[in-house]
Amino acid sequence: MYTQTDLDDAVAAGALSAEAAAALRAHIEAQRHTLVVDEEQFRLLTGFNDIFVAIASAILLFAVAWIGQRAGMALGLAIEGEGPSPLAGAAVAATAWGLATYFTGRRRMALPSILLLLAFVAGVFTAAGFALVLMLGAARIEDSPQVAGLLAAVAGAVAAGAAWLHWRRFRVPITVAAGAASVVAIALGLLVAALGNAENMRDIVLGFMLLLGVGTFLVAMRWDSSDRARLTRRSDVAFWLHLLAAPMIVHPVFTLLGLNDGQATLGEGFVVILLYIVLGIAALAIDRRALLVSALAYVLWALTELFKQFGAVELSVALTALVIGSALLLLSAFWNQARAAVVRPLPEGLQGRLPLIDRVVSPQPAA
Structure with a gap:
C-alpha cells in the first residue's frame, strides 16, 4: 500500500517523475470516482507485518x-x-523509544509507530505522575484536589516535553496530537487545582474542556x-488532531445540555438529532468524519429512545441501526456532492482555508 506521502517522497528522491505521480493520482481518482483529497487518507498499515x-x-x-512494577515493589518504589510504581512507566517508555529507533526510524512501519509513540x-x-x-505521599493527594491537579499538570508537562522530543526524532504524525493531549492535561490539572472543592466544578471543567x-x-x-490537497x-x-478535538467538543456539549443522563424526552431526542445534523454539515465543510463518529453514540441513544416513545419498543435498536447505518452509507456514497453543496455557498475567504472540492492534482514536495 502506498500513500500520497510515499509518492511525494519518491518524487523528491528522483525515483518517480512529478508527471508520473500526478498521472497515477488522477488514475486512482478516476477508478474510485472520488478525489484523493476526499479519501481522508492516513497510513495505518503497510502490510500484515505491521500487525x-x-x-x-x-x-x-x-x-x-x-x-x-515488581522491581519497584522490591525496591520500595x-x-x-x-x-x-514509576519504574513500570519508565520501563515502558524506555523500551518503546528503543523499539521506535528501528521500527519507526528505519523500517517506517505505520501501526507499530503509532503504538510505540502512545x-x-x-x-x-x-x-x-507516580514519582x-x-x-x-498518597494521603496528602487524596485530601487535596489542588495538589492532585498540580501533580497532573506537572506530569502533563513532562509528557508534552517527551512528545516534542519524539516528534523531533521520528516525525510520527500522531505525535502532535499526543503532545496536544498532554497540554490539555496540564490545563485541566491547573484548573482543578485552582477550583479546589467548588460545588460546580463538573460544569466548569466540562466548559473548559469544550474551549x-x-x-x-x-x-x-x-x-x-x-495542505488543502492533502498530499503531505x-x-x-x-x-x-481532529480525532482528539472531536470528543472534547462533542461530549461537553451534550453533557452540559443534559442530554446524556440516561433518559431522553421527546424534545431532547430531537435536539440530539438536530445537533448531529449541524455536526454533519461541519464535518462536510472541513472534510473530516471524526465529528460524525464522535457523536454517533449520542444520536444512536437518542433515536432508540424516540422509537421507544413512539411504541416500537422491541424494534427500537434495530430501527435505530437501520436509519443511522443507511444515512451514513448514503452520505459516504455521495460525500463529494454533499461537500460541494455545503462549501460552494461559503465566502471565498473561508473556502480558501478548507480542503479543495475540485482541483487538478499537482505534485508537492514531501513535508
Whole structure:
C-alpha cells in the first residue's frame, strides 16, 4: 500500500517523475470516482507485518511493565508499598523509544509507530505522575484536589516535553496530537487545582474542556489549511488532531445540555438529532468524519429512545441501526456532492482555508 506521502517522497528522491505521480493520482481518482483529497487518507498499515510487529511489541511492553512494577515493589518504589510504581512507566517508555529507533526510524512501519509513540508518552506521563505521588505521599493527594491537579499538570508537562522530543526524532504524525493531549492535561490539572472543592466544578471543567477542544480543532484546521490537497504529512497530523478535538467538543456539549443522563424526552431526542445534523454539515465543510463518529453514540441513544416513545419498543435498536447505518452509507456514497453543496455557498475567504472540492492534482514536495 502506498500513500500520497510515499509518492511525494519518491518524487523528491528522483525515483518517480512529478508527471508520473500526478498521472497515477488522477488514475486512482478516476477508478474510485472520488478525489484523493476526499479519501481522508492516513497510513495505518503497510502490510500484515505491521500487525505482527504491533502484537509482538504490545506483548513485550506488557512484560517490561510487569517487571518494572515488581522491581519497584522490591525496591520500595511503589505507592503505599504494593501500589503502582514509576519504574513500570519508565520501563515502558524506555523500551518503546528503543523499539521506535528501528521500527519507526528505519523500517517506517505505520501501526507499530503509532503504538510505540502512545506507549512512550503514556509511560513518561505515568512515571512522572507516580514519582510525584511517591515524593509527596498518597494521603496528602487524596485530601487535596489542588495538589492532585498540580501533580497532573506537572506530569502533563513532562509528557508534552517527551512528545516534542519524539516528534523531533521520528516525525510520527500522531505525535502532535499526543503532545496536544498532554497540554490539555496540564490545563485541566491547573484548573482543578485552582477550583479546589467548588460545588460546580463538573460544569466548569466540562466548559473548559469544550474551549480546549475548540482550540485543538483550530490547531487542526491550521495544519489542514497548509495542505488543502492533502498530499503531505501535514494532513496526517491534522487527522489525529481532529480525532482528539472531536470528543472534547462533542461530549461537553451534550453533557452540559443534559442530554446524556440516561433518559431522553421527546424534545431532547430531537435536539440530539438536530445537533448531529449541524455536526454533519461541519464535518462536510472541513472534510473530516471524526465529528460524525464522535457523536454517533449520542444520536444512536437518542433515536432508540424516540422509537421507544413512539411504541416500537422491541424494534427500537434495530430501527435505530437501520436509519443511522443507511444515512451514513448514503452520505459516504455521495460525500463529494454533499461537500460541494455545503462549501460552494461559503465566502471565498473561508473556502480558501478548507480542503479543495475540485482541483487538478499537482505534485508537492514531501513535508
